[in-house]
Amino acid sequence: MERVEVGFTSGGQQCAAWLYPPDGVPKPRPLVVMGHGMGGTREMGLDRYARRFAAAGMAVLVFDYRHFGASQGTPRQLLHIARQREDWRNAIAFARTLRGIDKTRIALWGTSFGGGHVLSIAPEDDYIAAVVAQVPFTSGWASGMAKGPLSFTKVATIATTDVLFGPLRRKPVRIKLAGRKRAAALMSAADVPEGYGRLAEESASWEPKVAARVAFPALFDAPGRRAKALKMPVFYAIAEHDSIAPPRPTLKAAARTKHAVVKRYPVGHFDLYFDDVFEQAVYDQTEFLVSVLRP
Numbered sequence: 001m002e003r004v005e006v007g008f009t010s011g012g013q014q015c016a017a018w019l020y021p022p023d024g025v026p027k028p029r030p031l032v033v034m035g036h037g038m039g040g041t042r043e044m045g046l047d048r049y050a051r052r053f054a055a056a057g058m059a060v061l062v063f064d065y066r067h068f069g070a071s072q073g074t075p076r077q078l079l080h081i082a083r084q085r086e087d088w089r090n091a092i093a094f095a096r097t098l099r100g101i102d103k104t105r106i107a108l109w110g111t112s113f114g115g116g117h118v119l120s121i122a123p124e125d126d127y128i129a130a131v132v133a134q135v136p137f138t139s140g141w142a143s144g145m146a147k148g149p150l151s152f153t154k155v156a157t158i159a160t161t162d163v164l165f166g167p168l169r170r171k172p173v174r175i176k177l178a179g180r181k182r183a184a185a186l187m188s189a190a191d192v193p194e195g196y197g198r199l200a201e202e203s204a205s206w207e208p209k210v211a212a213r214v215a216f217p218a219l220f221d222a223p224g225r226r227a228k229a230l231k232m233p234v235f236y237a238i239a240e241h242d243s244i245a246p247p248r249p250t251l252k253a254a255a256r257t258k259h260a261v262v263k264r265y266p267v268g269h270f271d272l273y274f275d276d277v278f279e280q281a282v283y284d285q286t287e288f289l290v291s292v293l294r295p
Helices: 046-055 081-095 113-124 140-146 149-169 192-200 212-219 223-229 247-256 275-292
Strands: 004-010 013-020 029-035 059-063 101-111 128-134 174-179 185-188 209-211 234-239 260-265
Touching: 004 081, 013 046, 013 081, 029 046, 029 081, 029 113, 046 059, 046 101, 046 275, 059 081, 081 101, 081 113, 081 212, 101 113, 101 275, 113 128, 113 223, 128 275, 140 212, 149 174, 149 185, 149 212, 174 192, 174 212, 185 192, 185 212, 209 212, 223 247, 234 247, 234 275, 247 260, 260 275
Parallel strands: 029 059, 029 101, 101 128, 128 234, 174 185, 234 260
Antiparallel strands: 004 013, 013 059, 174 209
16 A cells, blocks of 8 residues: 655644555544654654554554654654653544544554553543553653663763753753663663664664653653553553563553453564564454454
8 A cells, every 4th residue: 555644733843644544445444543662763663563454454644753753843852751642642633634534443553662652641532442552661660670770870860961951052962762781871771772773774764862851751650550541452562571661560551451452472672573573463463453443
């Protein structure tokens, strides 16, 4: 199918998006809204998932957050949790204006940091029909502790510098998104450089650093706490060897979710985007979405 370049307004700025029309499905159609994780863009692995969902009869909307990718927003590379969740709300509102879309059959699909976003905002909307949270960020504290004390201290130091001096110099102090264990990076583990780097190679607009100030709000963010408020079916794709979003708090969140489907994969955080693991994950997710988005 041919994806279409579209856009919507969020916070007075334009968010870039791709719209995938579904294959061979009469109107009205269900639609899946998709967003990436920390520092990611829509070009990083999401197209593969979107095309499979569209081939199964769903329309798909994949967007870039403000300050990232092809979307507007200055300063660039500002990772602001509240603004990204506002982008999600506006993406959903835009999806409901599209011709031929069933407004009652909107699903949310978020991966990693985006997985935390969808768990956080879905309880606000009674008309969200389903959620897919792939290797979701459910506990900032758990992710922070998984880094180890050396990396944690390095990140905190750079983040403090950004909080204190970034506004004065009118330019954020940036920090690396990805690094090896003990590195001064938001995501630091042995499998991060290769896994995240493989995704980054797919994006012409990706940049390796973001404003460091996000480290503090992310540390105390806990999307998993909203699990009990989720009334729609929720698919949790959990990587058992996840070094970025530890599986334990996600399993606890799933246990508190009224209609949870849990799939566990014996792999690391970035493996679900590639090769055989991707094939299994996209099959499981497509099967879930088709079943819950039926008229």
